[in-house]
Amino acid sequence: MIFAVLIPLVFALLVPLLSKVKNKVHTGIFVLLIPLGIFLYFVRFIGNDFSPVRHTYNWIPSLGINFDFYLDGLSLLFVLLISGIGTLVVFYSIYYLHVSERLAHFYVYLLMFMSAMLGVVLSDNVFVLYSFWELTSISSFLLIGYWHHRERSRYGAQKSMLITVFGGLSMLGGLILLSVITGTTSIRGMIDQVDLIINNNYLPLILGLILLGAFTKSAQFPFHIWLPDAMEAPTPVSAYLHSATMVKAGIYLVARFLPIFVAFEWFYITVSLVGIVTLVWGSYMAVRQTDLKGILAFSTISQLGMIMAMLGFGTEAAIFAAVFHILNHATFKGSLFMIAGIIDHETGTRDIRKLGGLFTIMPISGTLAVFGTFSMAGVPFPFLNGFYSKELFFEATTKLSDQANGLASFLSTAIPYLAVFGSIFTFVYSMYLFFGVFTGPKKFDLLKKKPHEAPIGMLISPLILILGVIIIGLFPNIANSSLLVHATGGIMNSPMEPYHVHYWHGFDSIAFQMSLIVVGLGIVLFLTRKKWSNIYHVLPGKLSFNKVYDKLIQKIDDVSARVTNAYMTGSIKLYMSIILVAIIVATFTIMLTTGGLSNISFEDLAEVSVVDIAVVIIMVLAALATIFVNNKLALIIITGIVGFGISILFVIFRAPDLALTQLVVETVSMALFLLAYYHLPELRKREETLQTSTTNTIIAVGMGLLVTLTGFAAHSADWFNKISDYFVETAYKLGGGHNIVNVILVDMRGLDTLFEIAVLGIAALAIYGLIKLRNKEAE
Amino acid sequence: MEYIILILAGILFATAVYNLLQKQLLRIIIGTVLLSHGAHLVILTMGKLKRGQPPILDDAVVNYTDPLPQALILTSIVISFGITSLLLVLAYRTAQENKTDNMEEMRGESNE
Numbered sequence: 001m002i003f004a005v006l007i008p009l010v011f012a013l014l015v016p017l018l019s020k021v022k023n024k025v026h027t028g029i030f031v032l033l034i035p036l037g038i039f040l041y042f043v044r045f046i047g048n049d050f051s052p053v054r055h056t057y058n059w060i061p062s063l064g065i066n067f068d069f070y071l072d073g074l075s076l077l078f079v080l081l082i083s084g085i086g087t088l089v090v091f092y093s094i095y096y097l098h099v100s101e102r103l104a105h106f107y108v109y110l111l112m113f114m115s116a117m118l119g120v121v122l123s124d125n126v127f128v129l130y131s132f133w134e135l136t137s138i139s140s141f142l143l144i145g146y147w148h149h150r151e152r153s154r155y156g157a158q159k160s161m162l163i164t165v166f167g168g169l170s171m172l173g174g175l176i177l178l179s180v181i182t183g184t185t186s187i188r189g190m191i192d193q194v195d196l197i198i199n200n201n202y203l204p205l206i207l208g209l210i211l212l213g214a215f216t217k218s219a220q221f222p223f224h225i226w227l228p229d230a231m232e233a234p235t236p237v238s239a240y241l242h243s244a245t246m247v248k249a250g251i252y253l254v255a256r257f258l259p260i261f262v263a264f265e266w267f268y269i270t271v272s273l274v275g276i277v278t279l280v281w282g283s284y285m286a287v288r289q290t291d292l293k294g295i296l297a298f299s300t301i302s303q304l305g306m307i308m309a310m311l312g313f314g315t316e317a318a319i320f321a322a323v324f325h326i327l328n329h330a331t332f333k334g335s336l337f338m339i340a341g342i343i344d345h346e347t348g349t350r351d352i353r354k355l356g357g358l359f360t361i362m363p364i365s366g367t368l369a370v371f372g373t374f375s376m377a378g379v380p381f382p383f384l385n386g387f388y389s390k391e392l393f394f395e396a397t398t399k400l401s402d403q404a405n406g407l408a409s410f411l412s413t414a415i416p417y418l419a420v421f422g423s424i425f426t427f428v429y430s431m432y433l434f435f436g437v438f439t440g441p442k443k444f445d446l447l448k449k450k451p452h453e454a455p456i457g458m459l460i461s462p463l464i465l466i467l468g469v470i471i472i473g474l475f476p477n478i479a480n481s482s483l484l485v486h487a488t489g490g491i492m493n494s495p496m497e498p499y500h501v502h503y504w505h506g507f508d509s510i511a512f513q514m515s516l517i518v519v520g521l522g523i524v525l526f527l528t529r530k531k532w533s534n535i536y537h538v539l540p541g542k543l544s545f546n547k548v549y550d551k552l553i554q555k556i557d558d559v560s561a562r563v564t565n566a567y568m569t570g571s572i573k574l575y576m577s578i579i580l581v582a583i584i585v586a587t588f589t590i591m592l593t594t595g596g597l598s599n600i601s602f603e604d605l606a607e608v609s610v611v612d613i614a615v616v617i618i619m620v621l622a623a624l625a626t627i628f629v630n631n632k633l634a635l636i637i638i639t640g641i642v643g644f645g646i647s648i649l650f651v652i653f654r655a656p657d658l659a660l661t662q663l664v665v666e667t668v669s670m671a672l673f674l675l676a677y678y679h680l681p682e683l684r685k686r687e688e689t690l691q692t693s694t695t696n697t698i699i700a701v702g703m704g705l706l707v708t709l710t711g712f713a714a715h716s717a718d719w720f721n722k723i724s725d726y727f728v729e730t731a732y733k734l735g736g737g738h739n740i741v742n743v744i745l746v747d748m749r750g751l752d753t754l755f756e757i758a759v760l761g762i763a764a765l766a767i768y769g770l771i772k773l774r775n776k777e778a779e
Numbered sequence: 780m781e782y783i784i785l786i787l788a789g790i791l792f793a794t795a796v797y798n799l800l801q802k803q804l805l806r807i808i809i810g811t812v813l814l815s816h817g818a819h820l821v822i823l824t825m826g827k828l829k830r831g832q833p834p835i836l837d838d839a840v841v842n843y844t845d846p847l848p849q850a851l852i853l854t855s856i857v858i859s860f861g862i863t864s865l866l867l868v869l870a871y872r873t874a875q876e877n878k879t880d881n882m883e884e885m886r887g888e889s890n891e
Contacts, residue, residue: 570886573800580796606780606829616787623794626809639809642791646816649784653823654833654844658852665860669812676867680805681880696800704793711785711821724826724845731846732836740834740843744850756854763861767868 001055001069004038004079005118012111019104027103028094035086035114042079045071050486054124063127064185070124073486077323078121078245078252080483081330085244086114088461092338093236095458096345106146106234113139117245121252125185126175133171133213136246137164143241144233156229159549163216163226171213171253174206178260181206191259191493198263207261210253211270218250220308221278224301225545231293235341238293243300243333248326251304254311255322259493262314269408271312276418278305283425287432287529288536292340292350295433296333299376302426303329306393309415313396316492320499321392323487327479328375328385328472335465336372336433339365342458343437348449352433357442362453366438368466375469377430377522378423380515385472387515388501394419394511420514427522432529476501577699584702587710597709601716612652619645632682636673640666657741784824791817804870804880811866815859819852 011034019027045053050073057067071079090110097103116139119132137160145157179185181200182193190197197203214220219227230242241247254271261267282302289295307329310322342365343358344350359366374381378390397419400412444451472478481498489496525532567578591597622641629635643666650659688696727740727748735743745753791813798810826849831842834849874880 572882573802576799602782604827605782606827608780608783612780612783616783619787620790623791623813626794626806626813627797632805635805635809639812642813642816646819649820650823653828654831655823655849655852656833656835658823658849658856661853661856665856669860669863672864672867676805676871679871680874696797699800700793700797703796704789704791706789707792707817707821708785708789711788711824712782714825715781715785715827722826722845722847724847727846728834728836728843738836740836740846741849741853744846745853749850752850752854756857759858760861763865766865770865770868770872 001053001071001122002057002067004041005069005115005122007038008034008111008115008118012108012115015107015111016104019107022099022103026094026099027107028090028097031107031111032087032090032094034111035083035090038114038118039080039083039087042071042076042083045076046080046482048481050076050482052490059128064125064179065127066125067128068124068186069122070188071122072490073483073488074252074255074323074490075121077327077483077487078248079118081248081327082114082117082121082245085240085330085334085465088334088464089236089240092239092341092458092461093234095455096236096341097234106143109139109142109146110237110240113143113241113246117249120249124187126179126187126190127185129187130168130172130175133217133249134165134168136249137161137168137217140164140230140241140246143237144230146234146237147232150232152229153232156226156232160226160230162553163223167213167216167223170209170216174209174213177202177206177209187256194260194263197260203264204266207264207267207270210257211274214250214253215274215308216250217253218247218304218308219278219301220250220274220305221281221301222545224278224282224298225549227301228289228294228297231291231297235293235337235344238296239334239337239341242297243337244330247300247304248307248330251307251311251322251326254308255319255491258311258314258319258491265408268312268314269411272309272415273312273411275305275307275309275312276415276422278302279309280305280418280422280425283422283429285540286429287425288533289429290352292343292352292355292433292437293337295352295429296337296340299426299429300333302422303333303376306419306422309419310393310396311491313400315396315399316488316496317392317399318396319491320484320488320496321389321396323484323491324392324501325389327484328389328469331465331468331472332372332375332386335368335462335469336376338458338462338465339369339372342454342462345458346449346454347447347451349447352436354443354446355437356440357438358451359438361451362438364453364459365462368459368462369434369438371466371469372462373430373434375473377427378515379427379519380512381473383470383473385469385476387473388476390423391511391515392501394423394514395509398510398514416514420517423514423518424521424525427518428526428529431522431526435526577695580699580703584699584706587706588702591709591713596713599716600712612649615645615648615652632677632680636670636677639673640670643669655741657739780828781824784820784828788817788820788824791820802882804874804882807882808863808866808870812859812863815855815863819855822848822852822855 011031015027015031018030052070052072054071055067055069057069059066090107093106093110097106113136116132116135120129120136123129123132141157141161144160145153147153148157178190178197181197181202182190184190184193197206200206216223227242227247231238233242258267279302282298282300282305286295286298286302289298303325307322307325310318310325313319340350343355343362346362347355347358349355371384375384375386378384378386380387380391394416397416400415480501485496485498488499567574619642622638622645625638626635626642629638643662647659647662647666650656650662727744731737731740731743735747737743737747795810795813795817798806798813801807801810826845826847829844831844832840834843834846870880873885877885879885
């Protein structure tokens with residue numbers, strides 16, 4: 001199975017080579033073989049006696065992350081959809097994309113996507129699932145932005161990327177929690193430990209995170225906003241990714257984890273509620289669109305909401321209906337997108353206001369569209385598959401189990417009404433889509449091209465899909481026992497009895513009555529559409545989730561810019577203050593919390609003489625004077641006093657080498673300062689506000705206190721013997737010298753001295769460079 | 780004695796930091812000089828003061844002051860001398876090129 005998943009990726013490597021000959025042979029013809037081969041490989045699994053297949057390949061065994069591929073009924077259904085519709089889409093794209101396009105890019109992205117999608121539905125390992133999941137987001141991003149010279153394409157690609165990756169990362173969080181709780185990374189293994197998960201305190205969080213991933217991917221309310229903008233992609237991509245496969249990845253995820261969560265009441269509430277709201281909002285908004293693909297995008301949102309709602313119901317009948325509708329939706333929506341692409345291709349526009357009366361010119365596309373749109377609307381004809389799944393949906397809404405929770409029981413009562421309401425709009429936009437394009441007055445003067453029927457090659461793919469619509473319509477039970485029952489069983493995690501779809505429920509069936517209400521009211525609303533379309537000025541009116549999204553993106557930019565500009569002012573003084581305050585606060589906090597100040601002792605101190613005090617007082621005065629002096633010569637001399645004071649202290653503290661060095665260094669420093677003195681500007685009087693000087697004083701005093709107190713605390717603590725005894729003992733024995741300090745410098749710790757010399761050398765070279773090297777051009 | 784020296788070091792640090800937070804280049808350099816003086820005093824104090832004779836081996840002496848901090852400070856003095864002289868030359872060149880020694884006026888382009 002791993003070969004089936006990875007072959008598209010491997011073949012994608014060859015595509016750029018094959019595209020070199022694209023002027024002779026369209027690259028798509030080579031690519032066509034891949035999905036076809038995968039389809040044929042998986043088609044042989046269909047059968048009444050299907051049983052799940054499992055293959056494992058090592059990847060990172062130490063982390064429990066392996067390519068565990070598990071093919072059950074649900075995966076099989078999706079795999080067949082992905083490879084089957086993939087074949088048709090590639091075939092369609094051969095006629096849709098001209099050889100002057102960048103075909104290599106297109107097919108590489110498409111094959112990447114195919115691989116990713118197969119990986120998502122076949123993976124049993126949650127982390128492998130996540131990896132493939134993100135690969136679908138990336139390849140979808142690339143495909144939406146295929147015509148990257150268009151601003152709208154880039155906008156749509158970015159939007160879909162941000163929203164789906166946001167959901168994907170949430171999902172990763174949920175999956176990590178699940179694998180931590182259960183101790184396994186296998187979905188099968190998690191399903192076996194349902195009790196453990198259901199009783200865990202983190203269950204609501206896990207459910208929320210995973211559903212966030214599913215809802216963003218499947219364009220559920222209010223994350224549906226990326227899908228209409230993704231219509232900037234080439235039409236084959238819209239047909240493939242944004243109607244049949246990728247948007248169903250979220251559906252697949254919910255279905256896959258359904259056995260884990262189905263016993264949890266909030267699963268029912270959240271999934272059904274979001275699904276039904278998506279259904280209603282999507283179909284309501286679709287009527288408002290003027291772009292053919294815009295209508296289809298909102299229609300997809302609405303149909304995905306319907307499937308999601310059915311999964312939320314969680315009853316066996318509802319899940320069978322969901323599986324059935326996944327198949328049906330893929331057939332009619334894929335074909336409708338292709339027909340929309342044909343109309344765009346042959347007339348030069350997708351604006352429904354400019355189209356009309358095309359039936360006589362494009363009879364084949366028109367006929368196909370009749371079946372597609374009427375099936376989507378759920379018109380009760382026995383040769384349309386949409387009718388059956390819609391009726392099963394209605395039936396499921398009326399048979400919701402009684403719920404104890406107040407919210408859940410209210411939801412159970414409200415859902416049938418919402419379902420009918422949403423379906424009425426579904427009917428209206430389906431009719432609008434067909435009659436608006438193919439009947440009515442001819443407006444050919446508005447079109448850029450003279451319209452004509454599409455080439456036969458372009459029509460084959462939608463034709464095959466429409467044949468699927470009709471075959472399932474005529475024989476609704478054709479795929480039941482061999483495929484759909486296994487898929488339902490795969491979702492429920494228990495084998496299921498064969499299910500029989502009835503042609504006719506009878507007039508007294510409540511589902512049929514609901515269908516009649518939908519059709520009746522739908523016809524009335526469709527005919528009077530112009531009269532009530534003002535309602536869209538009231539709802540949504542100015543309310544739009546796109547605006548919220550745009551505002552949010554803008555806000556994130558603004559706020560982060562403001563935050564960064566607030567402290568990155570370019571003022572070194574401010575940065576210095578921040579660093580110092582951080583040091584002071586952190587150190588004092590640690591000192592106080594660990595009791596570092598409590599053990600200061602005044603024992604074990606050296607005696608004090610008058611000379612010491614005198615030197616110290618002079619140094620303190622000199623140091624304080626550096627702040628107040630405004631004459632630079634005075635400032636330099638005062639600093640010198642501190643330096644020479646230090647060397648006197650070194651004498652007092654019996655450090656002859658230090659005193660010597662300090663004396664020399666101080667003298668040379670003074671000389672340097674006096675050299676620079678000549679070139680540096682005169683000191684100005686400090687002009688600072690009281691506030692600035694107070695802040696500076698606080699920071700300075702804080703730092704001084706910090707040093708003194710740390711010194712006190714450190715001096716009072718005596719942890720272990722000094723190593724210096726060793727130096728004293730061995731200075732002569734090992735080093736051969738009497739001056740212990742010098743022995744340490746050149747013998748015991750000679751490396752320090754080596755690099756200290758290096759520092760001096762580098763400083764000297766740098767000084768030389770600074771003085772000698774000038775930018776000649778600037779002068 | 781140790782605590783007096785530590786207080787002196789604290790005052791040196793405080794004046795050093797106050798000078799570091801000024802705008803003029805010369806004051807900032809003076810700040811770094813004072814800072815290194817303070818640091819040297821702290822290091823020396825950590826080895827305890829006035830305990831014994833200078834660390835030069837002599838048969839008559841039993842007790843020596845701690846030689847290790849002295850070696851560390853010696854290294855540090857040389858390094859801070861190198862840094863100070865480099866900073867001075869840098870300040871001189873900066874003031875010359877930019878016609879100012881005010882740090883607030885020396886900023887990069889906005890959005891750099």
